[in-house]
Each structure stands twice: as C-alpha cells, then as structure tokens.
Amino acid sequence: MNLPTMDTLPSTHFDGVDLLALAGRHGTPLYAYSASAIRQRIAGLQLALHGMDATICYAVKANGSRAILELMAQAGLGADIVSAGELQRALRAGIPPERIVFSGVGKNDDEIGEALAAGIQRFNVESLDELHAIERIAGERGATARAAVRINPDVDALTHAKISTGKSENKFGVSIAEARRWFDARATLRHVRLDGLHVHIGSQILSLEPYRLALQRVAAFWRELRDAGHPVASIDVGGGLGVRYRDGDVTIAPADYVAVIREALAGFDGRLLLEPGRYLVAEAGVLLTRVLRIKHGEARDFLVLDAAMNDLARPSLYDAWHDIVPVSGEARPQAIYDVVGPVCETGDTFAQARALPACAAGDLVMIRGTGAYGASMASTYNSRPLAAEVLLDHGRHALIRRRQTLDEMLAGEQSASQWETT
Numbered sequence: 120m121n122l123p124t125m126d127t128l129p130s131t132h133f134d135g136v137d138l139l140a141l142a143g144r145h146g147t148p149l150y151a152y153s154a155s156a157i158r159q160r161i162a163g164l165q166l167a168l169h170g171m172d173a174t175i176c177y178a179v180k181a182n183g184s185r186a187i188l189e190l191m192a193q194a195g196l197g198a199d200i201v202s203a204g205e206l207q208r209a210l211r212a213g214i215p216p217e218r219i220v221f222s223g224v225g226k227n228d229d230e231i232g233e234a235l236a237a238g239i240q241r242f243n244v245e246s247l248d249e250l251h252a253i254e255r256i257a258g259e260r261g262a263t264a265r266a267a268v269r270i271n272p273d274v275d276a277l278t279h280a281k282i283s284t285g286k287s288e289n290k291f292g293v294s295i296a297e298a299r300r301w302f303d304a305r306a307t308l309r310h311v312r313l314d315g316l317h318v319h320i321g322s323q324i325l326s327l328e329p330y331r332l333a334l335q336r337v338a339a340f341w342r343e344l345r346d347a348g349h350p351v352a353s354i355d356v357g358g359g360l361g362v363r364y365r366d367g368d369v370t371i372a373p374a375d376y377v378a379v380i381r382e383a384l385a386g387f388d389g390r391l392l393l394e395p396g397r398y399l400v401a402e403a404g405v406l407l408t409r410v411l412r413i414k415h416g417e418a419r420d421f422l423v424l425d426a427a428m429n430d431l432a433r434p435s436l437y438d439a440w441h442d443i444v445p446v447s448g449e450a451r452p453q454a455i456y457d458v459v460g461p462v463c464e465t466g467d468t469f470a471q472a473r474a475l476p477a478c479a480a481g482d483l484v485m486i487r488g489t490g491a492y493g494a495s496m497a498s499t500y501n502s503r504p505l506a507a508e509v510l511l512d513h514g515r516h517a518l519i520r521r522r523q524t525l526d527e528m529l530a531g532e533q534s535a536s537q538w539e540t541t
C-alpha cells in the first residue's frame with residue numbers, strides 16, 4: 120500500500136517505464152504520470168474511509184487531464200469542479216453528475232445553468248449574492264439546486280499565503296454568523312435546498328491542527344443547526360492534504376486525517392465529502408526535460424532546461440521546491456547550479472544554488488512531484504506550445520495529450536480586418 124517515497128524511486132525508471140526511452144519517443148518537455156501511484160493513493164484514502172458514508176470528489180484543478188480523470192472515475196470517485204470547463208472534463212471522463220460538487224467564488228450565470236442542467240450533486244456557495252443567483256437561475260429552469268454553504272472558519276492552515284483560504288481576510292466562504300442567517304432564512308428559498316456545509320482552508324497542509332480546529336468549528340455549527348431543526352445532509356471537508364516535496368516534509372497519514380474528521384464530526388450521520396487534489400496526483404508525476412546547455416555565469420553556473428515556468432509555474436509562483444534529478448544510472452560528482460528555463464524572466468527559475476550530480480548538454484532530467492498543479496497551470500507564455508503528457512502503468516505507457524502544435528497554439532487568432540461598431 121505504501122507509495123515509494125521519492126528517495127527510493129530509481130532515477131532511470133518510473134512505474135516500470137524506461138524514462139530515457141520515453142523521452143526519446145515523445146520528446147521533452149514531457150509530463151509522465153504513474154497510474155499505479157495514483158491508484159495506490161486513492162486506495163489508501165478509501166481504506167482510511169472504510170465503513171463511512173463518504174464520497175471522494177477529486178479536485179479537478181490539480182490535474183484535469185482526461186486520462187487522469189478516467190482513473191478517478193474508474194475508482195468510483197466524484198469531482199470537485201470550479202468552472203464549466205472542469206464540469207465538461209469531469210462528465211466526459213465518465214464521472215457521474217451526482218458525484219460532482221461545484222466550488223468557487225465566481226461562478227457565472229451560464230456556469231450555474233450548465234451545472235443545474237447536468238444535475239450535479241450540489242453547489243458549494245461562497246456568498247449571499249451567489250445564493251440568490253442560484254435561486255434565480257434554478258427558478259427560471261424549474262429546477263431545485265442543492266447547496267452547501269462554504270464556511271470560512273478563520274483558521275490559519277499554516278501553509279503558503281497564496282494557497283491559504285480559510286482566514287477571514289481571504290476571499291473564500293462566509294462567516295458562521297452569516298451562514299446562520301442563511302439557514303434562518305432557508306424557508307424563503309424556493310429553488311435551493313440549503314442542506315450542506317463546506318469548508319476548505321488551504322492547500323499543501325502538513326499539520327493536523329488547522330484541520331482539527333476548522334472541523335471543530337464546523338461541527339459546532341452543525342450541532343447548532345441540528346438542534347434548531349435544520350437538516351444537514353452533507354459535510355464537505357474540502358481538500359488540502361499535503362505531499363512530500365522534499366526531504367524533511369512530514370505528511371499527514373490518511374488514517375490520521377480521517378481520525379480527526381471522525382472525531383470532530385462524531386454523531387453526524389449524513390454524507391461526508393472530501394475534495395483532495397494534490398494528495399492523489401502530485402507525487403505520481405514527473406516533468407521530463409533536457410539540459411539545453413550549461414551556462415557559466417560570472418557569479419554562478421546555470422543549468423538551462425528546455426522546460427520553463429510556462430510548463431511548471433509552481434517554483435516561480437510560490438517559491439516551491441521540487442526535487443530535480445538527472446535521469447541516469449551512473450554516479451557523478453556534485454555541482455551547484457541555478458536551474459532555469461528559457462523564458463525571458465528572472466523568475467523562470469526552478470531552483471537556486473541546487474546541488475545536483477554534474478550535468479551536460481543533452482542530459483535528461485526529471486522534476487519530481489509535478490503531477491499536481493503542473494500541466495493544469497501551464498500556459499503558452501513566450502509562445503511555447505503546451506507539453507505532451509503520458510500515463511505510465513507497470514511498464515507500459517500511453518500518450519494522453521500530444522504536444523501542442525504551433526498551429527494549435529495560434530488557432531483562433533486573426534488579423535483585425537473585420538472592424539465593427541457597437
């Protein structure tokens with residue numbers, strides 16, 4: 120059941136696939152995901168939840184590739200979506216609408232309408248204005264929307280500020296005081312069944328305490344609602360489980376996480392929803408990239424890769440650490456590099472002063488822990504086409520996204536030849 124830790128992964132093979140041969144076949148930059156590692160993560164979480172009325176709604180934003188979503192569908196998972204695009208991805212991958220929850224602070228009218236038409240399980244509602252929009256749109260369609268209020272518990276998730284979501288100054292959710300008013304006015308809602316609670320305090324969480332605190336607050340509110348006669352059919356505890364990006368990162372074991380949930384929500388007999396993203400896919404992915412050249416600068420040596428911040432934005436956005444490992448079986452002396460991409464920004468840096476086995480132009484290198492928020496956050500900045508993606512499974516591999524062509528990248532653009540006045 121144990122996922123091999125990144126240390127024990129052989130650096131020439133991943134999920135039984137020879138990475139040098141793989142890169143030779145598909146080119147670089149190339150994202151490679153291990154299906155077995157993803158299945159192991161799913162199974163581990165499912166085991167921890169055994170016996171509970173729980174649905175894992177995978178957070179599509181972490182990695183929305185069709186083949187990845189199909190793995191989730193095959194394992195019986197649902198989806199946590201934040202846009203009509205993610206709704207379509209989830210549906211096309213075979214995730215049943217009744218296992219789809221819709222989160223996000225800025226759902227527009229069309230997206231709300233599409234989600235209603237698809238028959239999703241529920242909306243995680245983030246503001247009173249949104250609640251009214253859902254009421255109006257459901258009314259126009261003669262539908263009833265199911266809704267959960269996203270509680271902002273004002274808890275510090277002790278993670279990077281840019282991925283912290285549960286403090287009162289963050290844009291997400293509403294206070295318990297406001298949620299109480301929504302439930303008190305529940306009878307005025309004719310097209311929305313408000314019978315759920317939702318909380319998501321942040322991402323890459325490595326400590327149980329913030330979870331415990333947030334869930335205790337949500338549980339106290341649930342008990343209050345129950346005593347006031349408001350039915351609460353589901354409690355969605357969000358995602359956020361952290362992964363091991365580097366030596367020293369101590370992650371939360373699924374059993375410990377679930378124990379905290381069980382304890383906080385003791386007595387709750389409705390459905391539990393979970394929205395993990397990163398936990399299921401991050402460590403199952405590597406970004407394969409080639410060394411274009413070594414540049415000896417005045418102050419330091421630069422390892423210039425053919426992958427850049429447009430392929431993997433996490434280091435430049437969050438100063439995130441990703442292990443960088445040459446794909447090679449041979450022992451080499453250590454060297455110190457700034458590992459950079461070709462994009463014309465100083466921020467296009469994957470690592471600074473990193474000790475690595477010495478590299479040469481043409482070497483294949485992998486950037487680990489990139490299965491989550493890697494390809495899904497990629498752009499074509501500097502007019503660099505989107506990288507290809509492959510799925511690995513016990514020695515086999517399948518291309519799941521071909522490299523974007525230049526024509527595909529430019530599709531949709533045209534000269535300003537047809538001027539109109541409004």
Ligand code: LLP
Nearest residue numbers: 178222319322323358359394395396397492
């Ligand atoms: N549920 C909601 C409502 C969310 O906003 C998120 C992530 C998740 C679940 C899944 O969280 P996870 O289990 O993956 O931590 N781009 C950033 C992470 C942004 C997370 C956004 N929300 C990064 O690369 O670290």
